[in-house]
Amino acid sequence: MDTDAARHPERFTGLIEHLESHAGTCTGAEPPTVRGGNRGYALAFYALPGDGPVTVVSNGLRFQALRVSLEQELACTLRAGQAEAARHLVDTVCGLAMERETGVEDDTILDNGRPLFTGTAVHGAISGPHPYFPEEFDTFHDDTGTATLQVMTLVPATAPELALATEQGVTRLRELWTEHGTDVLDIERDSAV
Numbered sequence: 756m757d758t759d760a761a762r763h764p765e766r767f768t769g770l771i772e773h774l775e776s777h778a779g780t781c782t783g784a785e786p787p788t789v790r791g792g793n794r795g796y797a798l799a800f801y802a803l804p805g806d807g808p809v810t811v812v813s814n815g816l817r818f819q820a821l822r823v824s825l826e827q828e829l830a831c832t833l834r835a836g837q838a839e840a841a842r843h844l845v846d847t848v849c850g851l852a853m854e855r856e857t858g859v860e861d862d863t864i865l866d867n868g869r870p871l872f873t874g875t876a877v878h879g880a881i882s883g884p885h886p887y888f889p890e891e892f893d894t895f896h897d898d899t900g901t902a903t904l905q906v907m908t909l910v911p912a913t914a915p916e917l918a919l920a921t922e923q924g925v926t927r928l929r930e931l932w933t934e935h936g937t938d939v940l941d942i943e944r945d946s947a948v
Contacts, residue, residue: 766903767817770895771799774906777885777892778810778832779803785842787815795819796828796849798842808832808887808940811841813849816858817904823858825894827905832885833940840872840942844880844909847871859907862925866917875942878914881925882907886932886939910939915948 775781778801785798796815802808810832817826829848831841848865852858859865859882866879884893885908895904912920912928920928928947932939937947 764818766897766901767895768898770904773895774799774801774810774812774892777888778812778830779807782809784814794850795853798845800838800842802835802838806835808834809836809838809841811838811845812906813845816849816852819853821852821856821858823905825902825905827858827907829859829882829909830885830906831880831909831911832887833911833942834938837940837942840911844871844911848880848882848909859909861907864917864920864925865909866914866921871911872942876913876944876946877911877942879912879917880909881912881917881920881928882909883925883929884908886910886929911942913946913948915946919948 780802781799782802783800787793787795787797796813799812799814801810810830812830813828816828829845831844833841861883863882871877893906894902897903916928931947935947938944
């Protein structure tokens with residue numbers, strides 16, 4: 756774990772406050788040792804008031820020796836009551852990043868080839884900026900104003916949506932979601948394609 760982030764963890768002072776200012780109060784965490792060994796990252800759970808969405812964010816991926824342009828953590832925001840699905844998606848993609856020793860880039864198409872969640876049409880995710888939070892959420896700056904961390908958001912997508920993104924590009928899929936008013940925070944939604 757000899758990374759610049761690990762040698763200089765002070766660069767991330769204020770990260771929790773940054774996340775809470777957008778995603779809401781931190782309501783809990785899953786330790787990196789939840790399955791026995793240390794997987795290299797924890798998962799933190801955030802919730803906006805009332806029936807607001809829940810966000811799961813990795814905590815510790817930035818300290819791993821991954822090939823990335825900027826240290827990163829992964830996030831997924833879903834409707835209230837779908838925190839377990841968000842946890843599963845973030846944990847799965849973090850595990851892939853650790854296995855491949857590479858982070859997730861903007862507009863990555865992550866296709867599982869089958870439903871990720873029983874009873875849903877969601878087969879994977881698209882990575883990129885958060886679909887609803889202000890763009891400030893996506894990049895954390897240290898106290899000198901230097902960008903030190905990218906928060907890469909994972910947005911669940913159906914098999915036809917992933918196919919469209921592969922054929923026509925992720926930008927076209929996002930445009931389609933906007934055109935249809937697709938609630939991308941709901942894993943139980945119908946496909947926009």
